[in-house]
Amino acid sequence: MMLAIVIGLALLLLVGGFEMLLVLGLPALAYKELFYARLPDPAVVQKIVGGIDHTTLLAIPFFIFAANLMGSGQIARQLVSVVTAMIGHTRGGIGHVVVGGSMAFGAVSGSAPATVAAMGRMVYPEMRRAGYSEKFSLGLLVASAETALLIPPSITLIVYGWITGTSIAQLFAAGLGVGLVLGIAFAIFVEMQARRDNVSRSPRLPARARLRALWEAKWALGMPVIILGGIYSGVITPTEAAAVSVVYAILVEMLVFRSLGRADLVRITEDSAINTAIIFVLLAMGGLISFFVTLAQVPDMILGLLASAEAGRIAFLIAVNLLFFIAGMFIDPNSTLLVLVPPLYPVAMSFGIDPVHFGMVVTLNICLGMITPPFGLDIFVASSTLGKPVVEIIRGVWPFVVVNLIVLLLITYVPQISLIVPKLIYG
Numbered sequence: 001m002m003l004a005i006v007i008g009l010a011l012l013l014l015v016g017g018f019e020m021l022l023v024l025g026l027p028a029l030a031y032k033e034l035f036y037a038r039l040p041d042p043a044v045v046q047k048i049v050g051g052i053d054h055t056t057l058l059a060i061p062f063f064i065f066a067a068n069l070m071g072s073g074q075i076a077r078q079l080v081s082v083v084t085a086m087i088g089h090t091r092g093g094i095g096h097v098v099v100g101g102s103m104a105f106g107a108v109s110g111s112a113p114a115t116v117a118a119m120g121r122m123v124y125p126e127m128r129r130a131g132y133s134e135k136f137s138l139g140l141l142v143a144s145a146e147t148a149l150l151i152p153p154s155i156t157l158i159v160y161g162w163i164t165g166t167s168i169a170q171l172f173a174a175g176l177g178v179g180l181v182l183g184i185a186f187a188i189f190v191e192m193q194a195r196r197d198n199v200s201r202s203p204r205l206p207a208r209a210r211l212r213a214l215w216e217a218k219w220a221l222g223m224p225v226i227i228l229g230g231i232y233s234g235v236i237t238p239t240e241a242a243a244v245s246v247v248y249a250i251l252v253e254m255l256v257f258r259s260l261g262r263a264d265l266v267r268i269t270e271d272s273a274i275n276t277a278i279i280f281v282l283l284a285m286g287g288l289i290s291f292f293v294t295l296a297q298v299p300d301m302i303l304g305l306l307a308s309a310e311a312g313r314i315a316f317l318i319a320v321n322l323l324f325f326i327a328g329m330f331i332d333p334n335s336t337l338l339v340l341v342p343p344l345y346p347v348a349m350s351f352g353i354d355p356v357h358f359g360m361v362v363t364l365n366i367c368l369g370m371i372t373p374p375f376g377l378d379i380f381v382a383s384s385t386l387g388k389p390v391v392e393i394i395r396g397v398w399p400f401v402v403v404n405l406i407v408l409l410l411i412t413y414v415p416q417i418s419l420i421v422p423k424l425i426y427g
Contacts, residue, residue: 009026009027009030010023010024010026010027013026013027014330014331020282020331020332020335021281021282021285023331023335024282024285024286024289024335024338024339025285025288028285028288028289028292029044031292032044032292035295036292036295044288047287047288047291048284048285048287048288049284050287052280052283052284052287054162055239056158056161056162056168056238056239057158057162057280057283058239058242058243059153059155059158059168059238059239059241059242060155060158060159060242060276060279060280061272061273061276062239062242062243062245062246063109063110063111063153063155063158063242063245064111064155064272064275064276064279065246065249065268065269065272065276066108066109066223066242066245066246066248066249067108067109067110067111067114068114068268068271068272068275069246069249069250069253069260069268070105070108070109070118070223070249070253071105071109071114071117071118072253072259072260072264072268073249073252073253073257073259073260074220074253074257074259075108075219075220075223075249075252075253075257076105076108076118076122076220077122078216078217078219078220079101079104079105079108079217079220079221080097080101080104080105080119080122080123081213081216081217082104082213082214082216082217082220082221083097083100083101083104084097084101084202085205085209085210085213085214086100086210086213087100088201088202088205089201089202089203089204089205090201091191091194091195091199091201092187092190092191092193092194092199092201093130093194093199093201093202094123094126094127094130094132094202095127095130095132095140095190095193095194095199096187096190096191097123097126098119098123098127098140098141098144098190099140099144099147099183099186099187099190100183101119101122101123101144102115102119102144102145102147102148102183103144103147103148103151103179103180103183104224105118105119105148106145106147106148106149106150106151106154106179107151107152107153107223107224107227107228108153108223108224108227108245109148109153110148110149110152110153110154110155110156110158111148111155112145112146112148112149112367112370112377112378113145113377113378113381114148115144115145115147115148116141116142116145116378116381116382116385117381117385119141119144119145120141120382120385120386121385121386123141124137124138124141124386127140127141130199130201131197131198131199132193132194132197132199133197134388134392134396135392135395135396136193136197136396136399137396138382138386138388138392138393138396138397139393139395139396139397139398139399139400140186140190140396140400141382141386142371142376142378142379142382142393142396142397142400143186143371143397143400143401143403143404144183144186145370145378146182146367146368146370146371146378146404147179147182147183147186147367149333149363149366149367149370150175150176150178150179150182150360150363150364150367151175151176151179152171152172152173152175152176152227152228152231152238153172153227153231153238153241153242153245154171154172154175154363155279156333156334156337156363156366157171157172157175157359157363158238159283159334159337159338160337160341160359160362160363161359162283163286163290163337163338163341163342163345164341164345164355164359166355166356166359167356168237168238169231169232169237169238169426170356170422170426171356171359172228172231172232172238173232173421173422173425173426174356174357174359174360174418174419174421174422175360175363176228176421177417177418177420177421178360178363178364178411178417178418181407181410181411181417182364182367182404182407185403185404185406185407186400186403189399189400189403219252219256219257220252222248222252223245223248223249223252226241226244226245226248227241227244227245230244232425250265279334282332282334282335282338283334283338285338286334286337286338286339286342289338289339289342290338290342293342293343302343302344302347306347312351313351313352313353314413316347316348316351317353317361317412317413320344320348320361320362320365321361321365321408321412323340323344324336324340324362324365324366324368324369325365325368325369325372327339327340327369328365328366328368328369328370328372328376329369329372329373329374329375329376330374330375331375332377333366333369333370333377336365336366336369337362337366340362341362345358353415354415354418354419356418356419356422357415357418357419360411360418361408361411361412361418364404364407364408364411365408367404368401368404368405368408371397371400371401371404372397372401373394373397374394376397379393379394379397
């Protein structure tokens with residue numbers, strides 16, 4: 001009964017429009033007063049602070065900073081330019097560039113909202129000129145940015161790895177494979193739409209011109225090479241790769257491209273610090289929630305419920321997808337992770353589900369939540385970036401929600417897809 005009251009309080013705060021800090025924090029503190037009143041207050045503070053006292057989480061502010069630097073400078077534009085030179089002539093042309101460019105930018109940013117903002121400004125006008133409808137153009141821009149949550153370095157995978165203790169490097173390897181699957185699914189849909197609308201295509205560039213485009217983008221391409229090559233080779237850890245990416249972005253943008261000045265660096269640093277603070281406040285509350293979830297033996301309660309219903313692994317995974325789908329419609333990705341992963345992860349392990357595979361299922365659900373109305377974060381980022389009504393963007397997103405659901409079911413019930421790249425790299 002008391003637990004139901006706490007959950008009801010959280011829902012009431014959510015519906016009331018309170019900040020997620022309060023939606024997560026106040027019910028947790030209320031639970032403490034109701035069930036563990038003798039627990040000293042310093043112990044609660046220790047759990048809040050200790051929750052973010054982890055070296056793995058240092059990668060998050062570095063990758064946020066690097067993404068903002070590249071989005072404001074020339075690295076993002078050059079990545080899109082080289083993708084355009086390579087595949088812009090294919091049927092669907094600029095549509096494939098949106099998918100490929102989002103994956104390329106995701107490989108250096110790890111942030112879906114940053115990808116929406118950067119790609120939207122660069123390619124939306126080109127999509128409209130090529131003959132794509134406004135609805136499809138907006139939907140593709142928003143949906144393609146999801147790949148940034150899978151293609152490493154992914155901030156979502158870092159948070160999942162921190163919560164569960166799963167290897168970040170193996171999660172990055174799995175995310176690369178699953179991200180490619182999602183990108184291919186979007187590309188197939190683009191091809192179908194291009195044939196239906198008879199979309200124009202750009203002329204095929206000569207081999208020399210494509211080689212020149214590669215050479216001109218060498219500094220931009222150096223970023224994913226350093227990040228992914230360094231991590232997968234074992235030379236640097238994901239956290240070290242994040243720090244290197246910041247130094248590399250500053251040197252290239254300020255000294256090579258000269259696209260950013262000192263004032264720009266100060267502004268980007270301030271914005272990155274604010275974004276980092278928002279995430280870490282939520283993570284701190286997540287540490288407290290995880291603590292009480294463990295004390296309340298919530299995973300054992302879920303297992304008991306599944307056992308009484310004679311539900312197995314398949315039913316559990318269906319329940320996981322439904323829970324994340326519903327949560328993604330109303331709360332932000334990090335809060336969804338912090339609320340649902342602590343009680344569900346031990347249950348997944350009891351069913352023998354590989355932690356890396358479960359991480360891919362969770363992250364794909366987070367991707368879906370980013371574009372699912374009414375509160376999909378990327379929808380609002382696209383609206384503010386392009387000045388388009390939210391309702392118009394939602395109309396364009398629905399077909400991609402269906403594509404995403406198909407990929408989600410495939411990844412959920414064929415775990416080998418998630419595990420093939422980690423096995424190839426790490427054995």
